[in-house]
Amino acid sequence: MHNLTTKLKKLNYFWKRSQVPTQEPVEISIIDKLIIFLICIVISIISSYKLLLVPFLQSSVVVSWFIAFFEILISCGFLILVSRKENPTINSRQILLIISLLLIVQAIKNIFRFTISPLSIIVPPALIISQGMGTITALAWVSIASLSWPDSITEINKTLLLITLICSCIVSVLGGKIRSRAQLLQLSIFVPLGALFTQWLLIGDDQSSLVNNQEYFISNGKIFSDSLLLAIIMLIVILFIPIFESIFGLLTKARLLELADKEKPLIRRLSIEAPGTFEHTLLICGLAEEATRMIGGDIDLIKTGSLYHDVGKLHAPNWFIENQDGSKNPHDEIDDPLKSAEILQAHVDEGLKFARKNRLPKPIANFIPEHQGTLKMGYFLHKAEEKKLNFKESDFRYKGPIPQSKETAILMLADGCEAALRAMDIKASDNEALETISKIVNSRQIDGQLDDSNLSKGEIFLIKKSFLNVWKRIRHRRIQYPTIKNNTFS
Numbered sequence: 001m002h003n004l005t006t007k008l009k010k011l012n013y014f015w016k017r018s019q020v021p022t023q024e025p026v027e028i029s030i031i032d033k034l035i036i037f038l039i040c041i042v043i044s045i046i047s048s049y050k051l052l053l054v055p056f057l058q059s060s061v062v063v064s065w066f067i068a069f070f071e072i073l074i075s076c077g078f079l080i081l082v083s084r085k086e087n088p089t090i091n092s093r094q095i096l097l098i099i100s101l102l103l104i105v106q107a108i109k110n111i112f113r114f115t116i117s118p119l120s121i122i123v124p125p126a127l128i129i130s131q132g133m134g135t136i137t138a139l140a141w142v143s144i145a146s147l148s149w150p151d152s153i154t155e156i157n158k159t160l161l162l163i164t165l166i167c168s169c170i171v172s173v174l175g176g177k178i179r180s181r182a183q184l185l186q187l188s189i190f191v192p193l194g195a196l197f198t199q200w201l202l203i204g205d206d207q208s209s210l211v212n213n214q215e216y217f218i219s220n221g222k223i224f225s226d227s228l229l230l231a232i233i234m235l236i237v238i239l240f241i242p243i244f245e246s247i248f249g250l251l252t253k254a255r256l257l258e259l260a261d262k263e264k265p266l267i268r269r270l271s272i273e274a275p276g277t278f279e280h281t282l283l284i285c286g287l288a289e290e291a292t293r294m295i296g297g298d299i300d301l302i303k304t305g306s307l308y309h310d311v312g313k314l315h316a317p318n319w320f321i322e323n324q325d326g327s328k329n330p331h332d333e334i335d336d337p338l339k340s341a342e343i344l345q346a347h348v349d350e351g352l353k354f355a356r357k358n359r360l361p362k363p364i365a366n367f368i369p370e371h372q373g374t375l376k377m378g379y380f381l382h383k384a385e386e387k388k389l390n391f392k393e394s395d396f397r398y399k400g401p402i403p404q405s406k407e408t409a410i411l412m413l414a415d416g417c418e419a420a421l422r423a424m425d426i427k428a429s430d431n432e433a434l435e436t437i438s439k440i441v442n443s444r445q446i447d448g449q450l451d452d453s454n455l456s457k458g459e460i461f462l463i464k465k466s467f468l469n470v471w472k473r474i475r476h477r478r479i480q481y482p483t484i485k486n487n488t489f490s
Ligand SMILES: [Fe+2]
Pocket: 309, 310, 347, 371, 372
């Protein structure tokens, strides 16, 4: 009995944890909601109106149409909910894309009926959705698109429908994980090949009669042309994915990796005009990546986000300590803590401007304000107190918002620990390093900076541990190995 209650308590705990949203979903305007709702209504109508096309309209027919209509409408609502749960930063344009793809597919089903293979109409959109919105949204979309047919489902080959469902699920799962365009190309070749082989194996022999040779060739010819059409549509979709990315602001893994390229003009500018900030950025990338790996977060997202988090410093690199060569500090020259605080805040505001100009996707741009949160600019606040200036504490705090995701919270912690870890003596012990890390992390926690990030206590502990591991690596690199004359081994 005791065992059962403990198990139930555990189950309840895991259920509650799984229900905690990782991030508050983005608000959608009323007009956008209305447009999305109208499209859902159109989808429901075109998916169910054929039920009413009977010579005698009886009440039972109207009832079954009513049920079919609401079934599709509720499915659309469910799809939107799933997409918002999986991508809290999803915007109305992206929801419109998912819903419009469903509308197009339902319209094609109406126009072409069963003359076009379900493979060619369901698999390619699944690839777009899995790439831009993730596997779960794609799977939800696939299940609705495969189950709702305007015409009687008895006319469709059940085995073909099953093959379509399997291929779409494979594309949805792999599409959400694929990290390069080359892998996408492989997918667009192997999925149609797999579909061709399975169809030939399961349907080809069914439909053809060995007695009638002509029928055998027609059946297999159709299977071949269906798979070829699927391959062509998938290749076209891959060609158009970059256009979808820029129109709908999709953030695919391939786009993330492209943005993380250090040859990108903005990152090149950072390395030339603000070399200190660039070095700081690289070290933070290492810290944040390790911590994200440890807690199972999105590594590609944090790698790219940390590269761009301080691009705003390009507006005035010399005002930031890491870019000063030690000769003069412009903050000492102006000797005005309030002005200095404005300059620090400007690196966030200017960073957001750079993000807009360079069309950085929203999840990446979010790293710019959230890595500073509403942190206190302690040094200048202290100076203002010393000078007995008239000020509010908020004048010496960043404008925020505080980190809204685990990844941006990790970046804030890495940003805070980087300078302290770099300045540590190489002879310092692991305990001393961990103490320094804990002090910085705890101060941000007490300040309420991690309140919206949904990081658990266990995850914060793992983050501290991973920062320590990175520091040990850095220390290891900095240790000078004793060299022996004529040493030929290494
Ligand atoms: Fe910063």
